[in-house]
Amino acid sequence: MMLPLPLGGAYDYAVGDEALRPGDFVEVPLGNRLVAGVVWGAGDGRVDMAKLRPVAHRLSARHLPEVSRRFVDWVAAYTLAPPGAVLKMAMSVPSALEPVPPILALRLAAAPPAFKDTAARRKVMEAAGRLPPLSAADLAREAGVGPAVVKGLVEAGVLDVVELPPPPAFAPPDLQAPRAELSPGQQDGADTLVAALGGGFSVQLIDGVTGSGKTEVYFEAVAEALARGKQVLVLLPEIALSAQWLDRFRRRFGVRPAMWHSDLGDATRRKTWRAVASGEAAIVVGARSGLFLPFHNLGLIVVDEEHDPAFKQEDHVCYHARDMAVVRARLGGFPVVLASATPSLESLANVQAGRYGLIHLPDRHAGAVLPDIVPVDLRRYPPPRGRWLSPQLVAALEEVMAAGEQAMLYLNRRGYAPLTLCRTCGHRLQCPHCTAWLVEHRSAGRLICHHCGHHIRLPPKCPECEAEANFAACGPGVERVAEEAALLFPNARIAVMTSDTCSGPHAAAEFVRRVSDHEIDLLVGTQIVAKGYHFPMLTLVGVVDADLGLDGGDLRAGERTHQLLSQVAGRAGRAERPGRVLLQTYQPDHPVMRALRSGERDAFIAREAEARRDAGMPPYGRLAALILSGADVGIVESYARTLAKAAPRTEGVQVLGPAPAPMALLRGRHRRRFLVQSARSVNLQALLRDWLARAAPPKSVRVQVDVDPYSFM
Incomplete structure (x- = not known):
């Protein structure tokens, strides 16, 4: 049983009265509480059955597909994150696992019993007879009566309570809607993408200058995948800032897609998660976490602006959504499309190596x-x-x-000025919790730390020399x-x-x-x-x-x-x-x-x-970062020295550090960093796993592993 917690692996439970299969969502006892988890497979029999606690019950949600479970295992192995921490991203909406509440409505009974007749009741019966089943509130409003009149007719058996099918969560895309007129070069690119849909896994990079119509080109592949009955996932780096993209999608397909990002409310996230699992959400447009939605019939992934650093998650499970999208497509056996006006060096290197196909759009659209x-x-x-x-x-x-x-x-x-200092003594206003200056936001009347959110008003006196009102805003x-x-x-x-x-x-x-x-x-x-x-x-x-x-x-x-x-x-x-x-x-x-x-x-x-190739740096070499952090700087430094003594000494591997991270204090935690550089032939994950096993951290020190780091703060 895999639980969505940062635990070392799966836990064994006894199967109760209900038959279970891998992928089923269940509730199991953990300590003195019940937690939701996923059946990961049969136990190995090494634990005495008498010692196992039974599964409490199976949840009604559709099972997590086998390809999603393989994806969770793959991401965990690659990033060295606990599998349960990765599973948590796939179970990010716990309420979606609960039974969907029925939609109840009222209709006129076929053979209503005798009842006390009133003018108000006749109005309700007349409305119920000519209208489809309505909720009690809607029926009362249509009849122009109070809710008590409707309730009385239900109790008298004059109105039957019926369960209605839920309305569609999302309108289906209109695949017959007129498309944009494509140039010959755009049409060639679209034809290549459409052809790839019939050939299993592949990666195509659309390299087109700004304004070249990359979106319209991959829309053709989206339309073809939908026509084949497949689900489609489009990843955007900043989904909350994509109003124009959404307008273009609506013009092309007549509807808005299902959305997935952190600004959605709980009800919308619950509805979307369920619709993805049921297949009702044909196309989802979202941020990087959309990769972990429970698609049962995914047939195409598009990563727009594939170069954007927003696709890299740098806390908890450190992964790059562009690279994991390629993995998810390979596990599912379908194509993935990467698009950018400024492709990453990683993607261009894969094109040169023949692993990715290339669609080049050198001209802006419409002249x-x-x-x-x-x-x-x-x-x-x-x-x-x-x-x-x-x-x-x-x-x-x-x-x-x-x-x-x-x-x-x-x-x-952002803000008004990145640095505020005292003209008298030169003291700089700094965040007490981070190695960072406080940034003046004059419009808000605050000095703010952009890392932890700490904020203050401009002090009347310098904290160092107590000079009054003598601060200077430095830089724009x-x-x-x-x-x-x-x-x-x-x-x-x-x-x-x-x-x-x-x-x-x-x-x-x-x-x-x-x-x-x-x-x-x-x-x-x-x-x-x-x-x-x-x-x-x-x-x-x-x-x-x-x-x-x-x-x-x-x-x-x-x-x-x-x-x-x-x-x-x-x-x-x-x-x-x-x-x-x-x-x-x-x-x-x-x-x-x-x-x-x-x-x-x-x-x-x-x-x-x-230059990267000569230095053995990605994408021609491998790189990983280990960040040690804790509230007590002495304990962090002591563990850093212990870890340094156990560092691997292997040909083709160089370990740099420990050294204070550039952001040596972040949110009140002191940070020390190792960088591990290796040849591509080295199994970096196995090396890191063995290293950390030989020098386990104290409980007060957190170790974060970032394979393929993008930020070095």
Whole structure:
């Protein structure tokens, strides 16, 4: 029996009076409580039957399919997470396992008995006779009487209580709806994807420039999979920010898809989980956790924006949804489609190795052209003192405003200022729980830690020297850039778009509508403005700090910066009006800036690949991180030394550390880190498992294993 708890493995229970099979959801005793779990298989007989506690009862939910159970085992083995912790993601809606409450309605009895007649009762009987079965409340409303009249007729036997079939959870997609007209190149790509649906497992990468119509191409594969009676899963990195994608889906298929993300309410999550299990949800669009839904007939997975770091989960079970989507498709024997304008080096390496197919879309749809990208050398053209927008960018904004077009300023830094310090003594306001400065959010009147959420008001005195009201805000955030823009363009309609101002799907959709309807002239935002939006009147993108993200020791720093700036640049000139992109930088000759300016992405990726290959780094080598954390720094360091002594000394393996993690204190826990680098031929999971078994941690220390880490904080 597998329980959705971070336990070492399955537990043995005795089968009670009910016959059980693998995949059945059951309740079993654990300690002094009942918990839901899944029958994983027959026991090995090593435990005395007399010592086993019996299964309490089988739950009515449809069984967890065999392919889902294999997927749970595979993910657990790969990530070194307890299988129960992975199963918890597949059982994320416990209430969905409970029996579905019946829908009760009232109808006129075929042969009503004698009863006391009144005018009110006659109204109810007349309504019940001409209408389909209704709930008691609806029948009372239709008859214009109080609920007590209806209740009395039920008690008298004049009205029968009947159970109605539940209404459809989701409307089926309209596969006959008119589709978009595809270009010859798009049609070739769509034909390739449709053909793949008949050939078992495969991976196809759609590599298309921004605005090339990748979505319409893979919609053809979605339509074909649905026509074959298969379920489809589409993964988006930020489902809550995908209003335009959902509109395109509705235009293509006539309905909204089933949604799956963390902002859904409990009732919707319960309905969706059940509809996926029953097969009623034909297509699900969701975040990375959608991979663990109980699909019984899944026939296609699409991972849109496959390069996006949001697909990587970095706590609890550390996995990358793009890679696990490929695994889930291989286990199920069906195709998976990856799509991006800036594919990850991992996916491109798989294309070069012949493991993935490639569909290349080099042109924007409907004749739109890619924007001109121009670096602005801040060493030669600095902004005025105390400002952040260079004269060149300001002049470009003036031209756009005068032409009645729209512009975007991009800075991947929330808030007003990333650092606040005392002018008198230099003290910096820092989070007490994390190795991080407090970020000023002037609009909220708070200094906030972006890691743990700790917040304070600006203190009246410096905590160090007690100087009064002598703090300086250092550096710009998007609020400060918007403030400067408002001073330069007092008549412009300016809005700030960040995760603070777009806290959910409805807020994001409203933001997108306002920009699309040209209710906003200048949009100032963080990386969420790069999520595939199409704004026809937006012709200028200004990147306030293009160097942000290039440093810091991250092996993917150059690749990520190129991807993000390419995606941001892709928001400009997506219709008939040409676009421009200005990159403010102190490093105009950096390889990333040269690649963006020249458009020679492939040459840049080739250099990145060569550097990774020479260093033995992913995707040409393997990497894992071990993060030790605990409230007592002494205990954490002591265990780190113990673990270091037991570190593997194997050819082709290098262990770095222990060292304080860059985020050495996070949410009150002290952190030490090991990095393990190995050749691809090394069984890294087996090596890590053996290492940790030789040096078990004390109870107060948590060990998190991250195979294929994406963040090094």
